Amino acid sequence: MDSIPFKNLYDLVRHMHGGLPWGRVLDAGTGRGSMSWLLEQETAGWTAVTGAQSMADDVKRLVGDAMREHDRLLVGNWMDPELLAGEQYDTVLADYLVGAIEGFAPYWQDRIFARLRPMVRHRLYVVGLEPYVPYSPTDPAGRIVCEIGRLRDACLLLAGDRPYREYPMDWILRQLRLAGFKPVDTRRLAIRYGERFINSQLDMCDQRLLRLGDRALATAMSEHVAQLRQRALALAKAEGGLRHGHDYVIAAEPA
Secondary structure, three states: OOEOOOOOHHHHHHHHHOOOOOOEEEEOOOOHHHHHHHOOOOOOEEEEEEOOHHHHHHHHHHHHHHOOOOOEEEEOOOOOOOOOOOOOEEEEEEEOHHHHHHHOOOOOHHHHHHHHHHHEEEEEEEEEEOOOOOOOOOOHHHHHHHHHHHHHHHHHHHOOOOOOOOOOHHHHHHHHHHOOEEEEEEEEEEEEEOHHHHHHHHHHHHHHHOOOOOHHHHHHHHHHHHHHHHHHHHHHHHHOOEEEEEEEEEEEEEO
């Protein structure tokens, strides 16, 4: 489970899949990243699910003319027992799905793998992020990444949204086994956050602050966002990125 020199998480998935055919693929929590990668694979067909219409529209624009007659893009919630009921897929990708569930089905994370289990014919890949927000690192990069995460979550909560809730790999492995899966491989990839991460997270803060009725509070927090952005970008430039934490990929099969 040590960090290994792969370019990105999708390279890890491809490496772990080896020479197996992809077959019919379910992208259980689709987004631009997973769909861009999926379009490059030789699949017999894919079904992509998202909980947000805005994300579906974004992915649809990305796919464009590459969507085949037997490909599907759906908006749905995995709490709905009728969603893809009775269907099976050779390969299922859960790309940051567990972390995103909090925004669509709060407190339902422990049931998602049992929900997906009947659909997995051969292989499930779970992509996730080791939580970093609750901790207090001692190194400058770790401290500022956590500061960004805490500020982002505070702005989301003040605006009435639910922050993502990431789970550690050990928790995911326990839940997979309880749901009837056998983990067959695990890999971790060290993260180096750059300018895009810093701006995307703090842009999210600015967007949510527009909703606050207390404009004095919004103004004070907006100033804090700007100061944090300046400090984070300067440190990332000086250090060649903010090195902190790990993403992970788990390959599992029906037990």
